[in-house]
Amino acid sequence: MYDREQLREQAKKALGKAAAIGPDVNLDEFEKAPVDHKYLDDNELRSLPEDEQKRLIMAGLDLTEKERGGTYFQKDTAVIHCKSKQAGVEVIPIKKALQELDWIRDYYWKLVSVDTDKYTAAAELDLHDGYVIRSLPGAKTVYPIQACLYLDKEGLQQNVHNIIIAEEDSELHIITGCSTSPHLKKAAHVGISEFYVKKNAKLSFTMIHNWAEDMQVRPRSVAQVEEGGLFLNNYICMKPVKSLQMYPTTHLIGNDAVARFYSIIVGSPGSEYDVGGRIFLKKPGNRAEIVARTISNGGKIIARGDLIGEVAEIKAHLECKGLILNGGVIHAIPELRGYVDGVEMSHEAAVGKIAQEEITYLMSRGLTEDEATSTIVRGFLSVDIPGLPAQLKSEIDRAVAASDETVM
Amino acid sequence: MLLIEDLQVELAGKTILKHIDLEIKPGETHVLFGPNGSGKTSLLMTIMGYPQYKVTGGKIEFKGVDITHSPIDERARLGIGMSYQRPPTIHGLKTRQMVQICADTRGKQDVDVEQLARKVYFADFLERDVNAGFSGGEIKRSELLQLMAQDPDFMLFDEPESGVDLENIALVGNTIAALLQKECMPSKNKSMLQMKRERTKMGLIITHTGYILDYVTVDKGQVLYDGVLSCSSNPREILRCISEMGYEECVRCTIENN
Numbered sequence: 001m002y003d004r005e006q007l008r009e010q011a012k013k014a015l016g017k018a019a020a021i022g023p024d025v026n027l028d029e030f031e032k033a034p035v036d037h038k039y040l041d042d043n044e045l046r047s048l049p050e051d052e053q054k055r056l057i058m059a060g061l062d063l064t065e066k067e068r069g070g071t072y073f074q075k076d077t078a079v080i081h082c083k084s085k086q087a088g089v090e091v092i093p094i095k096k097a098l099q100e101l102d103w104i105r106d107y108y109w110k111l112v113s114v115d116t117d118k119y120t121a122a123a124e125l126d127l128h129d130g131y132v133i134r135s136l137p138g139a140k141t142v143y144p145i146q147a148c149l150y151l152d153k154e155g156l157q158q159n160v161h162n163i164i165i166a167e168e169d170s171e172l173h174i175i176t177g178c179s180t181s182p183h184l185k186k187a188a189h190v191g192i193s194e195f196y197v198k199k200n201a202k203l204s205f206t207m208i209h210n211w212a213e214d215m216q217v218r219p220r221s222v223a224q225v226e227e228g229g230l231f232l233n234n235y236i237c238m239k240p241v242k243s244l245q246m247y248p249t250t251h252l253i254g255n256d257a258v259a260r261f262y263s264i265i266v267g268s269p270g271s272e273y274d275v276g277g278r279i280f281l282k283k284p285g286n287r288a289e290i291v292a293r294t295i296s297n298g299g300k301i302i303a304r305g306d307l308i309g310e311v312a313e314i315k316a317h318l319e320c321k322g323l324i325l326n327g328g329v330i331h332a333i334p335e336l337r338g339y340v341d342g343v344e345m346s347h348e349a350a351v352g353k354i355a356q357e358e359i360t361y362l363m364s365r366g367l368t369e370d371e372a373t374s375t376i377v378r379g380f381l382s383v384d385i386p387g388l389p390a391q392l393k394s395e396i397d398r399a400v401a402a403s404d405e406t407v408m
Numbered sequence: 409m410l411l412i413e414d415l416q417v418e419l420a421g422k423t424i425l426k427h428i429d430l431e432i433k434p435g436e437t438h439v440l441f442g443p444n445g446s447g448k449t450s451l452l453m454t455i456m457g458y459p460q461y462k463v464t465g466g467k468i469e470f471k472g473v474d475i476t477h478s479p480i481d482e483r484a485r486l487g488i489g490m491s492y493q494r495p496p497t498i499h500g501l502k503t504r505q506m507v508q509i510c511a512d513t514r515g516k517q518d519v520d521v522e523q524l525a526r527k528v529y530f531a532d533f534l535e536r537d538v539n540a541g542f543s544g545g546e547i548k549r550s551e552l553l554q555l556m557a558q559d560p561d562f563m564l565f566d567e568p569e570s571g572v573d574l575e576n577i578a579l580v581g582n583t584i585a586a587l588l589q590k591e592c593m594p595s596k597n598k599s600m601l602q603m604k605r606e607r608t609k610m611g612l613i614i615t616h617t618g619y620i621l622d623y624v625t626v627d628k629g630q631v632l633y634d635g636v637l638s639c640s641s642n643p644r645e646i647l648r649c650i651s652e653m654g655y656e657e658c659v660r661c662t663i664e665n666n
Contacts, residue, residue: 357496363479366484366509380500381500383500
């Protein structure tokens with residue numbers, strides 16, 4: 001069909017290339033061979049073992065699919081469920097798309113370079129699968145599509161490539177959960193995501209990470225937003241991980257395009273998170289916002305944010321707030337780059353502790369010290385995200401409420 | 409009943425309240441006068457149980473329970489509540505949630521937050537973070553709304569009139585009167601005397617201006633001067649003396665009292 005060979009050649013050259021930032025992962029420690037899992041029909045999907053269901057619910061997956069417009073479920077390397085319930089939305093495994101659909105060549109590896117580092121290279125050379133989710137022009141989806149990337153096999157390196165396309169004037173909401181089976185300890189996840197938000201389209205992408213203590217995680221994602229488009233990118237990670245490094249990037253390439261990144265991270269002991277967001281504002285009327293709330297509970301969190309204003313009449317704000325509760329490190333690195341007259345860019349960053357005054361205020365309303373503390377922490381983590389559907393808002397609220405267990 | 413006996417309090421190693429004796433009976437409300445820095449807020453904070461106010465002598469009893477060293481939340485659940493002058497902002501906590509917390513901790517889960525809020529014209533603020541960007545008057549209304557939900561038996565008010573414009577002073581005053589069961593509202597089946605006898609709520613109000621006296625019938629005035637309660641008398645009389653002679657006159661009483 002088209003030139004996968006050329007991509008493979010390019011990838012091979014980058015196999016030994018460490019990432020620009022973050023600890024280097026020795027990928028030789030992990031297995032890449034495909035793992036067989038049976039495809040599940042609707043009934044089988046609903047009757048997964050209870051402990052697995054619990055993990056999936058934590059990652060935002062609704063197995064009843066009541067308030068979901070479709071599901072993509074990949075276990076290790078195999079797609080075990082994939083369907084769209086909504087007209088105007090396509091959900092296709094990427095391997096199938098690469099074999100059957102010509103248009104996919106216009107999107108595959110077009111935003112992320114295959115030779116970015118050894119992780120992107122691995123995702124091309126040993127691609128397991130991934131999803132293509134596309135809303136057709138003018139389609140407005142009611143319910144979010146859910147996607148789950150699940151790891152079950154000890155020692156596996158899961159290589160995934162996702163492509164998300166919101167065609168002109170469409171509205172698409174996606175919730176994607178990454179999780180591991182209850183027994184899994186060590187594995188790696190490499191996930192490439194390319195997002196295309198076309199003219200006047202709206203895409204919200206909410207990702208909940210629910211990893212295990214010895215997991216290496218290297219997502220690589222780039223988005224591009226055309227004229228009048230809106231890209232909302234939410235990220236939640238409350239659970240331990242060995243090392244997670246990602247720096248999702250968005251290019252606003254059309255007038256009045258908007259991108260907003262919200263992330264909530266709770267850093268557990270022994271875990272290292274290097275997470276950021278980078279938004280290029282290239283056209284007049286572009287707006288960008290990056291909001292991060294981080295809590296260190298003994299873990300190490302590097303919270304990056306980078307806003308690049310290339311033309312006048314753009315507006316961008318970065319907010320990065322961290323609480324250190326039980327030791328650990330929070331390193332906030334907010335960056336603003338304005339290249340012309342007439343940009344409006346600002347940031348606020350703070351790393352601190354819970355104010356005693358707030359605790360005593362709540363205690364004087366009858367809460368115990370522990371209740372007061374968790375109320376303040378929940379408040380700290382609750383960010384108002386404009387434009388998010390109610391189902392997704394409640395998924396985020398639930399994840400934040402569950403943070404009590406991790407934080408306290 | 410609140411009973412304070414020979415209370416001595418230190419803040420950061422410095423004695424700030426000396427030999428305080430105070431008794432507030434069920435149904436009674438007292439006002440507390442005193443110049444800036446005399447220890448009025450410290451007395452309220454000590455009664456509420458703020459740990460930085462260290463009790464070095466004497467005791468505080470409430471409803472017959474010795475609460476001298478009880479933590480704040482225990483006192484709150486026992487029925488003590490406070491309206492703050494400058495409460496902290498709590499980001500991410502909606503005013504609605506805060507009001508619900510106040511009701512919950514007193515076992516009044518079924519409170520209608522919306523309806524309570526309308527009484528102090530605060531319904532539009534319920535979705536805002538607690539105290540975030542509130543004006544002086546808005547803070548007061550938020551504090552009163554929290555107390556309405558909490559419905560404590562003994563209420564401490566730290567300068568409820570400060571920062572409140574003339575339009576809102578009546579609202580604040582009347583709300584406090586209602587909280588303290590001091591409303592002048594004739595009832596079909598009860599005489600005023602009967603209603604007075606049935607009053608149980610107690611209050612202690614810090615005031616500089618005395619405006620609050622126009623709305624709340626207060627039973628007693630107290631003057632705190634340099635950490636000592638120097639005077640306990642008719643509140644109107646005290647207010648008049650202070651406005652005519654200033655607090656210097658209190659020095660003489662302080663000396664006589666000791």
